[in-house]
Amino acid sequence: MPEQVNDTIATRRLLTLPLLRRESIGESYHVLTFDSKEAILAEPGQFVMVRGAEWGDAPLLPRPMSYLTAGTTPSILIKLLGEGTVRMARAEPGEPFSLLGPLGRPWRAPNAARRPILVAGGVGVAPLIFLARALAARGLSPLSLYGGRSARDLPLDDVLSDLGELQVATEDGSRGHKGRVTELLPELLGSGVEVYTCGPDRMMARVAELCAARDVPCEASLETPMACGYGVCLGCPVPTSDGQYLYACVHGPCIDSRRIDWTRSDHAPHRLPTLARSES
């Protein structure tokens, strides 16, 4: 564990904030915006541990969520999965939430000499939208590739297209390219670009593979189960190519994709929607 931890750490706080508003996007996605007196100085790629202040003893653990926006109205984009996200999706304005953040290592600063390509899968779009906004603020315009199962699984695609060029792919062909979003990538890779990706492990593994083959810098934002989110439980190991572990909450979630052993990072049954599971 010789890894250095990011330095925005000095601003980590546990705040209890009321929900300001909740907007649903289709059936499975919601944007939750909170009301904070002090501005949250989160950077794109960082995350926050979120828990309803009134949840009692169960669900017990806070849920890691990427910041969609920061400042005095920090927001997150959630996908309904299990009990935690279902409760979040039921919350009404005014309901208090505990937010611990900003946490983790943000996206590495873009290299001005390269055009950023953002590769998003489903809800993984959240930290990439935050990044695209930051790039736009600097006058940079990213190229975004955005994939999902169907047109319904591309929440906030309009935001991305407002911020730069957007290409979409859906597995059922209901929008854009029919197939995987990674199929759009090869022809775009070259010495003038760099890649940022967040989405399902399998998608990110493929992005990493393509980038490695063409020597394109690629940063991936990892999802692992987390108990604490701030480096004390050691519950969030990410196997690295040199046989060690990085800890996603402090060494990530944004990590240089070449450091990760992608063959060992898809164990997680967690990654299946629990809602489907609980139907039975």
Next chain:
Amino acid sequence: MPEQVNDTIATRRLLTLPLLRRESIGESYHVLTFDSKEAILAEPGQFVMVRGAEWGDAPLLPRPMSYLTAGTTPSILIKLLGEGTVRMARAEPGEPFSLLGPLGRPWRAPNAARRPILVAGGVGVAPLIFLARALAARGLSPLSLYGGRSARDLPLDDVLSDLGELQVATEDGSRGHKGRVTELLPELLGSGVEVYTCGPDRMMARVAELCAARDVPCEASLETPMACGYGVCLGCPVPTSDGQYLYACVHGPCIDSRRIDWTRSDHAPHRLPTLARSES
């Protein structure tokens, strides 16, 4: 356990009903009214096991609550105590609740030859209001004695006074007689009356004692912790004067006060408000 179980039992059902409205009465009391397509045929003195359908795994057990009214808009009067009642008091219209009822033995039918005296302590007023309404529907007008710590602890006193004569007592003297409500009782007892009581154990024990001394029939509605409410867990024993146990959920909650061993029924630390406890 040779005790016979009441016969309205044939209508027990577990229903999931939306909250229709919630009215607060001061800081500590709320009336919750539910919306039922079918009329709930509860009788005065019966109770219902109430649990938020969205509570998840905790709090685990449903909470026993006396019916305040029955029919298609069944309602309960709750006093804030611990996690269960606090959650109920936060519920918004539309929130689904599981209601198992009607349960238990209702108040014994009034004897037309006697004037009913209702002795209520705090939230114990709920099943007595229901009784007073039923009496009023038959053209009978009960005399109600209603006590609490202060004027704030006499929720729905106006309902009682609309239904008959009402005398109140508060320990701090902020309304009516200064002192215990049981102090109002002795001069009212005689051969022409019968008593129904619900409130703190100590109050009911005193009512029972006074009635026994004057040979006045007295029925008490007991509060014990309950897990099931329908006779299977055996968690709700009430010590009887012959050294046996009755089970409050099926043999009660309304029981002839002479059958109860009041000296053995005040063990419960449960009876203290948990809210106060959790301050620390």
Next chain:
Amino acid sequence: MRAQTVRIGELMLKNPVLTASGCFGYGLEYDDFFDVSELGGICTKGLSLHPRLGNPPERICETPAGMLNAIGLANVGVEAFCREKLPMLRERGVTVVANIFASSVEDFVTIAERLEKEQGVAAIELNVSCPNVTHGGIEFGRDPRMAAQVTRAVRAATHLPVWVKMSPEAGDIVAVAKACEEAGAHALTAINTIRGMALDIETRKLRLANRTGGFSGPALRPVALRIVWDVAHAVAIPVIGIGGIGSARDAIEFMLAGASAVQVGTANFADPCAAQKVALGIAAYCERHGLNASDLIGAAR
């Protein structure tokens, strides 16, 4: 519909869902709710040789996602059960597992012999793991030799299938399980409650008159599941899983871990139809996956 029957030794159950002892009365309290004969079976409240009053109040208290109980095995006694309860259960066609409890091997045998005389008892479940009584109970279930001794004695006294209910408090549960298997148990049921305690900090009193109580409910599930896995991987006889099961998902977890059937306990309190819903949910899962219920047993990968 996919076949839902499961075998527990010689006994064929309609489906893998029973109700747990002490959490379903005598199975006669459910006429308003559902037809109990639809279940795989019910386990009766623990029956002793003589009627028992049980412990003084308070007997129960809630804990995070669980509860404590110290009922103290209040029951009508085996005689009254045979005369007053069993005929009604028989009439309703309910598969009845008689859960029995005693503080000596002799009494276990006497109870079993009494049940042996009746029609309509599908199996006997030996409660050698009750944490809420002073004598007998948990001591038998903690020690492999004592557990085996009770099992062997009851086996010799009855033709009925004998199930032994495991205590999670045994230091070496697998050793107890193996000893019971060797002693002739037809099945093992796991788990009974673990002893817990709760205190009120304002009165500074213990919440239960019995001081400790058995801990049950969803909170207990991960521990129960681990024990069922361990036991099922160590013995050849069927194992029946218990502990915090409230949904089909929970029940399927136990079956995948090696349970041939499951029992629903605490979940009946909040929902009298819980066991029925679990059974229906397992059937739906089987349908969806093209499996029979018996295919689930030990199918974890």
Next chain:
Amino acid sequence: MRAQTVRIGELMLKNPVLTASGCFGYGLEYDDFFDVSELGGICTKGLSLHPRLGNPPERICETPAGMLNAIGLANVGVEAFCREKLPMLRERGVTVVANIFASSVEDFVTIAERLEKEQGVAAIELNVSCPNVTHGGIEFGRDPRMAAQVTRAVRAATHLPVWVKMSPEAGDIVAVAKACEEAGAHALTAINTIRGMALDIETRKLRLANRTGGFSGPALRPVALRIVWDVAHAVAIPVIGIGGIGSARDAIEFMLAGASAVQVGTANFADPCAAQKVALGIAAYCERHGLNASDLIGAAR
């Protein structure tokens, strides 16, 4: 303010609240949150002789009101701890309890000897009860003789106070506790986690790569409280209570049951300031009741 100090043998703690091993890192991750030296103390992540990578993912999973962990004692090793972590803790004035783990008595001794050389270690806590490693761990903690052997050997090797952390999976925990007392332990800490398991019914896979994980959190509290009561009523040395403590109310329950101090574990995850809040809450309770913290110990009626 009422006195909040409590004595654990020779060691005087500022207040009765420590943080539990494995749930507070090395105590250096809290600068943003609060001044860790305000606590009664911290227990470090379990230290082994050599650094350990820990188990592969998944290492954690949530359960009703609790969680399972199978970290596998990932840690920097005692040497790196002494060189890189301890000086910073010393500088901050933190009361440090070094939680140590080994798979042989010799290694336990070697680690203790290494710590003995340092300033700033207030006590050593022997983890003879880790459920997540193949060797050592829980075997030591289940058997009174083995637990005593480790205790005696470490006592002989160091002048530091020695605390022994009890496993709830011992068949006879009181026997283990007494054996450790006799072997010279200065205090007992109870409890470590109980092994649990979870399965995903769609993939049919176990949720944890290690198969089982240690069960912790509020769900565990009633079981932990009962064990603390039993142990505290059986030994004369101080007992430190652990298990699902997240509020002052929980902590006071343990103290009333006989604990001289408490440790806050899983609760730190949702709230990094949990232990600080527990300590403040106990002080407020003491104020309200006109008691010193030490008056609470074993004061249940």
